[in-house]
Amino acid sequence: MEQRVSLITPAYKAANVIEQTIRSVQAQSYQNWEMLIAEDCGPDNTREIVSALSRSDSRIRLIEASHNGGPAAARNLALGQASGRWIAFLDSDDLWLPEKLERQIAFQLETKAALTFTGYRRISADAARTGAYVTVPDAIDYRGLLKNTAILTSSVMVDRRQTGPIHMQRCYYDDFVCWLNILREGGAARGLDEDLVRYRVLDASVSRDKGNSARQVWKTYREIEGFGTVASAWFFAHYAARAALKYRRF
16 A cells, blocks of 8 residues: 555546556556546546446546536545555546556655656657657756746656645646645655656647647746746746747657
8 A cells, every 4th residue: 555656537528538548557567556537527428438447447446526627626536535655647648658657656766756757758639640759857846847848747746755635726737736836845856757658639638729828827927826027927938938849849
């Protein structure tokens, strides 16, 4: 139980991809995990697919939301039932390579970091195309994260022994705000620069709406982090420059 990894997966209209995501977890070389899938009242048959797979693998658990509350609420439902020391985040359309958990736990124990994240590649919606490898920095602190897009949610693992309970704030970038909260309290974030995750780029992906994403980043600076206009503009300029480089290639 001490070294169990609790996987947090919010799911909404994920019927076309959720089985592939689950299979990538089942293929892990590290097998002491539980996968908590919070289905957020979508109109498709996501919950039926997850329920069927959970019957043959008790480590997969379906959590059914009572109403559609968005990704933060779904993640909080799953976090409320997590039993592991390690919390790993995996979105319903992304994939892990087989050594991901094994390599990341070893790295986290070695570095004693509160939060770790890994490198990744983008894949197309049908997984037919794979993009260039996206490298990650060796380490990042609170101020560094404010001006960087380095951390992919599906690559993150958190040590609850160091952070205590994890709660996602109800906002557009609940994941980004969560990492900021951990780092603001002095937690260390270390990057494992290895190709361990596949980030699926969907045509309707929220994160691909760059205009809205930029507005929400600005809102995070001003309303959540409480920065003034000048400080927000300084951080945003760095963020925008890095984001432009990041998305220049598939």
